[in-house]
Structures are given as structure tokens and as C-alpha cells.
Amino acid sequence: MMSEKQLPASKRLLKNNRSWMSGEFKGKFLVTLSAVIMIVATISITIFLTTKGLQSFIKNGVSPIEFLTSTKWNPTGENPLYGAFPFIFGSFAVTILAAIVAAPLGIGAAIFMTDIAPSWGRKIMQPIVELLVGIPSVVYGFIGLTVLVPFIRGTFSGMGFSLLAGTIVLAIMILPTITTIATDAMSSLPKNLREGSYALGATRWQTIRKVLIPAALPTLLTAVVLGMARAFGEALAVQMVIGNTRDLPSSLLDASATLTTIITLNMGHTTYGSVENNTLWSLGLILLIMSFLFILLIRYLSSRRKI
Template sequence: MERQIKLTASERLINSSKNRRLDEVRGKVIVMICAAIMIIATLAITIFLVTKGLQAFVKNDVSLIEFLTSTNWNPSGDSPEYGTVPFILGSFAVTVLAALIAAPLGIGGAIFMTEIAPSWGRKVLQPVIELLVGIPSVVYGFIGLTVLVPFVREHFGGLGFSLLSGMIVLAVMILPTVTTIATDAMSALPNSLREGSYALGATRWQTIRKVLIPAALPSLLTAVVLGMARAFGEALAVQMVIGNTRNLFSSILDPSATLTTIITLNMGHTTFGSLENNVLWSMGLILLVMSFIFIMIIRYLSARRKF
């Protein structure tokens, strides 16, 4: 009887070991399938965009130099022109200006939550900041259209539909991204940095400015670049407030357009495979290339992190 019990116990151990191995195999297979799907999807999207984006230059003989250097956009004229300079500059201008607003606000908010506010401060402020992420972009655009555009028109002049309105809307949209990542970066710094600085007689502000910010700088820059990546690809909210003109802007009060707004405005009015449709896909390819550049910058900054 004792021998039977011992055999039963050993069988249970063997079965348990087999079950664990099967669970590990299943887990590895599921993870590998998920990774393969992500890789295949990324490659498929990239290949499709590259193929469609190059057709305007290969199949329709659109000049690449004119496409990237001309300021004339007239796809429906007798002699169609496809200069994208105003839209490329508009995309970069609204993105950089939005980052210039969101970066100091986001990093300042992160410093306040992690270094200055009491313990309950972050518990209250963090959910409020993250709540902004869940607001749909069309809501931001509608608020900008009904509140911001009339305000800019009344107090700054112009039509109100301008680069200024677009950058303010984008700055509010990317602020939660910058703030959340910057907060995590500041929280991840070891307390030994703070304690060592205080032990040397530094004040709290000196510790923040000369010790903590330099230590977290790569992560803080990553937060800003991630915010810029989101701003560069935003379409609907910007489309509602920026004006969507073909002309090159001369000031932030002038209406402008971005690559994304022109694509969304015109794609539905073109025939798949037509010249104008292929040119819009080429503009989409520019957005893809810029996304890859942002990712490379983020990877470079991440490699420089010290903590």
C-alpha cells in the first residue's frame, strides 16, 4: 500500500512536470505567433506603402525633384502640378511649434508631480493628465473650431484658421504623452542621486536643475520625440482648424496645410490607381519615412539612458 502511494506521488510529479513543459511550449508558441503577426503586418504595410508611393514616379513619370521642391499644387489643372513643399513645411512647422509648447509644460508638470507635490498630488494629477489621452481627436478639433479659431481671429487677427490654431490644438493633444513619459523617467531615477545632492548642501531646485534633469535627459527627450511623432501624423483635429490652403505660409497667423490633411481631404475624391491618387500615396510614403526617422531617434535616445 505504501509502495502504491509512493508510485502515485511520483506519477503526479511526472505529470505535473509534463504539464509545466506543455504550458511553456504553448506559451512560447503563442508569443512567437504574436511576434510573427506583428512583424508580418509591419512588413506588409511598409511594402505596400513603398510600392504605391513609388508608382507616381515610376509609372506616371512625376518628377521627384519637383515633387519635393515645388510650391505649386494644382492636381486638377490642364497641366497638373504636384509640389508638396507647403504641406511638408506645414507638417514640420505645426509639429515643432506644438512640441515647443508641450515640452516645457509636460516636463514641468512631471517635475512638479515627482519632486514638489505631496504624495497625494501625483495620485490626483496623473489620472487627470491621462484622461486627456482618451478624448477623441475629433473632440479636440471641434473645440478648436468653435472656441480657439474665433479667439485667434478676434485677438490676433486673420481668419482664425491658422498655423497658430493648429499648433495649440496639437500641443494639448500631445501634452499627456510627454507628461506621462517624463513622469515615469523622473520617478525611475534612484534616490541616491537626490540624497547625494542634498548631502552636499544643494537645494531642492539645484538638485532638480543640475542633477535630476541631466540624468533623465535622454528619457525626457524621448518623451518629446514621441509627442512629435504623434503630432506629425495627426490629421482630423488639425484639419478642422488649420485652414487647408495650398499656399506657403509666411507667419503663424496664416492658414496652412499638412501632409495628413491634404491626404484626408483629397483621397476620397480620387480614383484608385489614378495619377492624383498615386501622388497622395507618395505623400503617405513621406509620412512613413518620417515615422521611421522618429523611431530611429527614439532608439538612439533610449540607448543613451543611464538609469
């Protein structure tokens, strides 16, 4: 029996091609299988959550308009009320406020690392950002519960559990996301933008404000939207500091609740298939719809960046 070296060159080439084709097929199969599993999982979750979320409206007769606009939530009373507007408002309020706080800080840190002190700025900021990313959400919530809530209680009136506490905790949590993406956006800008601006006599701050930020604006907005998507779906840390009341807040110092906190607090205390359980699934459907809207917004901003 001839060894591989003794085979004619044409047969060795054919054998190598077969081996290569076999490996190529296996690689394509594994990659395709992974993509199919992700697609099927996403579609399955979407269909399941949509089906469960619509049960309260179709099967139990809850009015969608009342559900979305009413401010009264009392699913266990003699006359059950299913008004989710306070939770929808709380989710949007704490998300938007957290983005307003975190966006300037994250973008400012990115500018510091790329244009103010690029030589040593990343050496200081990068470990800090990585540390914030690695901290579990329950630790953020526990620090907020033991430090932030008593501080707000002692500084202002009220119990300390408030929209303000939830905003600060969420702002710190989404800060690494915004900072990381903003840093990549500023670093990826062509060097000739900076050089051309300096050649025209612009100062560093004029270059940053009038050239670099406008050029990177779509990606910077994408970073903020991704941070908002993270904040909108956060449950545990917010639940520990926001107060979890069913009333509509009238100020930053009032306690509130979000869609995620109400779901986590009540899902384990309801009977599967009951009206209250189905309304909680409806709250989850609202979260899913908002996630899709965030994705569409991100894709729109990404398409603007390519133009």
C-alpha cells in the same frame, strides 16, 4: 484502474512534466505567433505603402525633386503640378511648434509631481492627464473650431484658421504623452542623487536643474520625440483648425496644410490608380519614412539612457 494518487511517484512526476511541457509549448506558440503576426503586418504595410508611394515617380513620371521642393500643388489642372513642399513644411512646422509649447509644460508638470509636491501633486495632476488622454481627437478639433479659431479671429487679423490654431490643439493633445513619460523618468531616478545633492548644500531648484534634469535628459528627450511622432501623424483635429490651403504660410496666423490633412481631404475624391491618387500615396510614404526616423531617434536616445 489506479487513481493519480495511487500511481508511483516517478509516474506522477513524468505525467506532471508532460502536462507542464504541453502548457509551456502552447504558451511559447501563442507568444511566437503574436510576434510573427506583428512582424508580418509591419513588413506588409511597409512594402505595400512603399510600392504605392513610388508609383507616381516610376509609373507616372513625376519628378521626385519637383515633388519635394516645388510649392505649387494643382493635380487637376490642365498642366498638373505636384509640389508637396507646403504640406511637408506645414507638418514639420506644426509638429515642432507644438513640441516647443508642450515640452516645457509636460516636463514642468512632471517635476511638480515628483519633486515639488510629490505627496499631493499626483493626486491632482494624474486625473487631469488621464482625462486629456481619454478625450478623442475629434473633440479637440471641435473645441478648437468653436472656441480657439473664433478667439484668434477676434484677437488677430485673418480668418482664425491658422498654424497657430493647429499648434495649440496639437500641443494640448501631445501634453499627456510627454507628461506621463517625463514623470516616469523623474520618478525612476535613484534617491541618492537627491540626497547627495542636498548633502552638498544644494537647494531644491539647484538639485532639479543641475542634477535631476541632466540625469533624466535622454528619457525626457524621448518623451518629447514620442509627442512629436504623435503630432506628426495627427489628421482630424489639425484638419479642423489649420485651414487646409495649398499655399506656403508666411506667419503663424496664415492658414496651412499638413501631409495628413491633404491625404484625408482628397483620398476619397480621387480615382484609384490615377496620378493624383498615386501622389497621395507618395505623401503617405513620406509619413512612413518620418515615422521610421522618429523610431530611430527614440532608439538612439534610449541607448544613451542605458550608458
